[in-house]
Amino acid sequence: MNRCDPAGIPEHPECFGGGTSQHWPKRSHAGKASVIVARLCWGLHDAIDNGFRYQGRRWANSVTDGVYTITDRETGDVLYERAL
Numbered sequence: 513m514n515r516c517d518p519a520g521i522p523e524h525p526e527c528f529g530g531g532t533s534q535h536w537p538k539r540s541h542a543g544k545a546s547v548i549v550a551r552l553c554w555g556l557h558d559a560i561d562n563g564f565r566y567q568g569r570r571w572a573n574s575v576t577d578g579v580y581t582i583t584d585r586e587t588g589d590v591l592y593e594r595a596l
């Protein structure tokens with residue numbers, strides 16, 4: 513079972529910790545309207561949610577028009593995307 517959808521992209525060669533569910537919009541803001549949009553390992557999930565540097569990047573994610581996208585917060589590079 514895949515515990516981390518972006519596992520294996522060049523920018524994320526290794527996972528850290530167990531699998532977690534990423535919700536969108538953030539569960540803290542949307543409550544039950546929030547849905548699971550990705551499986552992320554704990555390390556990547558924490559870096560995305562808290563904005564700290566991990567594996568040389570600062571990570572961000574978003575959902576636009578039914579596509580889940582992970583980007584580099586600093587360069588805007590698209591690192592991973594997946595249709596929901």
Ligand SMILES: [Zn+2]
Nearest residue numbers: 516527553556
């Ligand atoms: Zn991972």
